[in-house]
Amino acid sequence: MEHIAKFAIQEAEKLGVEYMDVRVSQFIKEEIEIHNGELEKLLYHEDQGIGIRVLVEGGWGFVSTPKHCEQEVQKCIVQAIELAKASGAVRQEKLVLSPVEKAVAEYRTSLKRDPFDVPLAEKMELLEQANAALRIQPEVTVAKSMMYMHREEKLFLNSVGSHIYQETTVVGAGIQAIASDGKDVQVRSYPNTFQGNFQQAGYEYIEGLGLVEEAERVAQEAAQLLQADDCPEGVQTLILHGSQLALQIHESCGHAVELDRALGEESGFVGESFLTSDCLGNFQYGSEIVHLTADATTEGGVGTYLYDDEGISAQRTPLVADGEFVGYLSGRDTAPRIQKESSGAMRAVGWQNVPIVRMTNVHLEPGDFTVEEIISTTESGIYMEGIKSWSIDDIRYNFQFGCEIAWEIKDGKRIRMLKNPFYTSNSPEFWSHCDAIAHDDWQLWGVPNCGKGEPYQTIFVSHGASTARFRQVQIGVS
Amino acid sequence: MKIQEHTIAKAFLQACDFVINTGQGLADHIACFLLGDQHTLTRYANNQIIQNVRKQDHTMIVKVILSGRIGMASCNQLDEQTLYRTVKQAVELAKFAPIHPAVAGFPEQEIIPQVNGCDEATEQVTATEMARMVEVIISKSASNHLRAAGAVQVQVMDQAVANSSGVRVYGRRTKAEVHAVVLGKTGSGYASDTKRSFYDLQAEEVARVAIEKCQLSEGAIELPAGDYPVILEQKATAELLSYLGVLAFNPVTYHQGNGFLSNRMGYRVLSEQLSISEDPLGKEGLPDGFDWDGLPKQKVSLIQDGVATGMVYDDATGKKYGCKSTGNARYPLSPSYVEICPSHLHMEAGKTSRADMIAQMDRGILITRFHYVGVLHSKEILLTGMTRGGTFYIENGKIVSPVKNLRFTEKISSAFNQVIAVGDESKLHSWPGSMSTVKAPDLMLSTFHFNGAASH
Numbered sequence: 001m002e003h004i005a006k007f008a009i010q011e012a013e014k015l016g017v018e019y020m021d022v023r024v025s026q027f028i029k030e031e032i033e034i035h036n037g038e039l040e041k042l043l044y045h046e047d048q049g050i051g052i053r054v055l056v057e058g059g060w061g062f063v064s065t066p067k068h069c070e071q072e073v074q075k076c077i078v079q080a081i082e083l084a085k086a087s088g089a090v091r092q093e094k095l096v097l098s099p100v101e102k103a104v105a106e107y108r109t110s111l112k113r114d115p116f117d118v119p120l121a122e123k124m125e126l127l128e129q130a131n132a133a134l135r136i137q138p139e140v141t142v143a144k145s146m147m148y149m150h151r152e153e154k155l156f157l158n159s160v161g162s163h164i165y166q167e168t169t170v171v172g173a174g175i176q177a178i179a180s181d182g183k184d185v186q187v188r189s190y191p192n193t194f195q196g197n198f199q200q201a202g203y204e205y206i207e208g209l210g211l212v213e214e215a216e217r218v219a220q221e222a223a224q225l226l227q228a229d230d231c232p233e234g235v236q237t238l239i240l241h242g243s244q245l246a247l248q249i250h251e252s253c254g255h256a257v258e259l260d261r262a263l264g265e266e267s268g269f270v271g272e273s274f275l276t277s278d279c280l281g282n283f284q285y286g287s288e289i290v291h292l293t294a295d296a297t298t299e300g301g302v303g304t305y306l307y308d309d310e311g312i313s314a315q316r317t318p319l320v321a322d323g324e325f326v327g328y329l330s331g332r333d334t335a336p337r338i339q340k341e342s343s344g345a346m347r348a349v350g351w352q353n354v355p356i357v358r359m360t361n362v363h364l365e366p367g368d369f370t371v372e373e374i375i376s377t378t379e380s381g382i383y384m385e386g387i388k389s390w391s392i393d394d395i396r397y398n399f400q401f402g403c404e405i406a407w408e409i410k411d412g413k414r415i416r417m418l419k420n421p422f423y424t425s426n427s428p429e430f431w432s433h434c435d436a437i438a439h440d441d442w443q444l445w446g447v448p449n450c451g452k453g454e455p456y457q458t459i460f461v462s463h464g465a466s467t468a469r470f471r472q473v474q475i476g477v478s
Numbered sequence: 479m480k481i482q483e484h485t486i487a488k489a490f491l492q493a494c495d496f497v498i499n500t501g502q503g504l505a506d507h508i509a510c511f512l513l514g515d516q517h518t519l520t521r522y523a524n525n526q527i528i529q530n531v532r533k534q535d536h537t538m539i540v541k542v543i544l545s546g547r548i549g550m551a552s553c554n555q556l557d558e559q560t561l562y563r564t565v566k567q568a569v570e571l572a573k574f575a576p577i578h579p580a581v582a583g584f585p586e587q588e589i590i591p592q593v594n595g596c597d598e599a600t601e602q603v604t605a606t607e608m609a610r611m612v613e614v615i616i617s618k619s620a621s622n623h624l625r626a627a628g629a630v631q632v633q634v635m636d637q638a639v640a641n642s643s644g645v646r647v648y649g650r651r652t653k654a655e656v657h658a659v660v661l662g663k664t665g666s667g668y669a670s671d672t673k674r675s676f677y678d679l680q681a682e683e684v685a686r687v688a689i690e691k692c693q694l695s696e697g698a699i700e701l702p703a704g705d706y707p708v709i710l711e712q713k714a715t716a717e718l719l720s721y722l723g724v725l726a727f728n729p730v731t732y733h734q735g736n737g738f739l740s741n742r743m744g745y746r747v748l749s750e751q752l753s754i755s756e757d758p759l760g761k762e763g764l765p766d767g768f769d770w771d772g773l774p775k776q777k778v779s780l781i782q783d784g785v786a787t788g789m790v791y792d793d794a795t796g797k798k799y800g801c802k803s804t805g806n807a808r809y810p811l812s813p814s815y816v817e818i819c820p821s822h823l824h825m826e827a828g829k830t831s832r833a834d835m836i837a838q839m840d841r842g843i844l845i846t847r848f849h850y851v852g853v854l855h856s857k858e859i860l861l862t863g864m865t866r867g868g869t870f871y872i873e874n875g876k877i878v879s880p881v882k883n884l885r886f887t888e889k890i891s892s893a894f895n896q897v898i899a900v901g902d903e904s905k906l907h908s909w910p911g912s913m914s915t916v917k918a919p920d921l922m923l924s925t926f927h928f929n930g931a932a933s934h
Contacts, residue, residue: 033814034576039548040814042575044567047554049535061605062531066554079605083520083530086605090613091526120574128576141734146814178736185736185857195814265523267666268627268659269910271849271866274933354531391852391885393864398885398932400862402854422854422862424885424930454629455517455533456911476929478854478862478887 005157019055021158025351029150034131049351054080059087062354097332098341102161107306109169111202115149118203133215134177139223142178162311172198173206179222186225190218192243193387198446199300231421231477237381238473246445246463252427254362256396257319259330271394277338285325286431291365292320301361302446302460309355312344349457356453363464367437371467374436376412383407400424420478433471442466487648493556494640500565505542507583513537514636520608523627525616539810540568547575584641585793593765595651597675615658615685628658639772647772660688667691668867672908691868698880707842708926709835712905714845716918725859728817729795746784749897754781757824775805824917828900835922837875844870862887885930896924
């Protein structure tokens, strides 16, 4: 790693680049899935490679290759310079970068039990037991149990002399029951829909999820949903569990505060943002109890690191404070356009990809309520849990989310299960109707499939969220 | 040059041979799957290039069967030491796997249709040529005081599959794509083009259409939610069709009874005006001769005159459900939520031009494309999403006003039963990073449900 990275820097400097950085990384992952008691997937994967980014004549060029030999690296640098020159030739405004300091640092995920040292038989036994427990319920036609772990060792060097080594270990696991009666199909997942939940941790995180213990409830709820009443439509009070609120934060805040979107750089693909730069410090995003923060330093977050992929230190950035929009996620080439410095949010998926502005860990800070207080003080409303569907417009304004399960709340109590619920609103109106946020069930929800950019990059991000209440929300049934 | 004589073909088949030979002493059955991907992409926004990348990688996946147990390992280095370690890793994993009751080895060799999916000139496209294509769009947009964003990209995919039952195939395919989102004060317009060859891309036409739509979109009015007749342009049809493909033609959910077509095969499920096939060999698309089992791809009739006529299978699901593979094995490293489904959907064109559709419409909405479509109910194919890139209100046979983007929530099975007319040209569409395609015409539907509007 060390040798080839230094070689790349030296060669690029010989060719007169204005700036360059190089990431050399090795990646391993293991995936196990059991469907209906049968092995669906048992995979061990490893890859390694080098990603080179150069700034020449005012344009960026990026080339990646799996080959580590000096000859290949020389070829890639020449290609990257060609790309950069072609970029620089089609620019209307000068590319300005916020400063980067030389940094020498090392980071490793804190873990108790290395997941790659845990015997495969032990992992299999856990997933088989959880899968068997799901299948006790006769209506469950598909029972899934799954486990995931990866480790990335990444060395970052740049032409200002930084030398940053980061070793990140991510683990996750989950179960899912699909129940069917021939007419209807209903799904319940635990801890959440996208293959479970994920953290930067060791195997102790998976052991602590209680997959086997939760399986019976998950399967029962999937079966009960087949007989449940449809969710009533109308404008009502909505209580969201953290499993769904995490996605709400992700879609309506996390993506909306990406500065590249706000500046129009994503308009050719995923879209822009209703939070344009003139809104910064000047727009009421939510009610006064809403505090949203991007925190790349959160322990256990899958978006946690010491330095981002431009060599900028991890930061805790207030996004929404007392309901007001106050901050963006940004990088070195976007921040100067709003007279700021990078917020350290440039991330690349693996050595293969160029860093772009990404979410880190975007949290809704805990509130003053307990979950019990929120429910007991709700006269009438709908409580929803679990991600089922998601859709939001290209400026992150109008959205519609479906949930796996709901319960009707009457006079402070859950009175009946409801199926096929969804809610729809727009981001500022929705968050301005937030009147209660719990603190006692606040936790990290790891999302493994945040997609953005061309070429498309799918990255892990976390969201800290707890149960919260929103008044006057349009609720529907699908 | 014959494709097997290509340097990469030789290197890929040599790596596959090494894996199969190594594994035959260690496992009962062995297969390997090698994917090479070169992706060059020039991205632009605000009338300038903002990103210019060239990435390449190759992934060797080794799958072994040992006493009825399956193990899989993968790597991205093709030296013999790494390949040997990967084979051993797959074997070690298999030792700990539960016995798979249905495992029966890997498929045997079949005759692969000869297709030409590769344009050699496209492999050599330079950064300057791609930047020039971007400049065409930017200069036309800037001269109209508009800003353009989008990408020009070229993908070269090498694929090799081999196994201990005799399969040994290699193929190379190319894809070139340009898309543009042109933005004005309040309006926006979208257009794209996908071809096998970079040199066939119609950048000027993409720019013309996107600019025209953007200019027509200025000053959009808000329409109340409700049911409206619609004309779906080709891209919009393609987006809905792609969801139909994933949700209705997944053989697992179909046979489990959880799919839209469960217990409906042979019945009329869509409008009689619609015929849909899996068409991987069509010369006008991105032709593909074999799948990730190394088995031949073939044309499969899925819907004929509205009647459900077929399903797609890979080797494993074919054997499980007593059907023959149709050549639809997915990439072995796909996430489990990427199910078996058609890879080259084609909805047959009809006879009505877009101009005639508009002229026939008393009152309704013209939709360029959709954005961020989500599945609310998979069995019923109930989808929600927004319109994007140009939405227009039609009255008395004429476009009278742009419309602010609308949210739809609709069962596609119902919508595709309300067909008034089918467009006279099917256009090829593909999605970023994917070599799968959807070829679709315009559709005129008598009703489509909108339940909200965006702010723009």
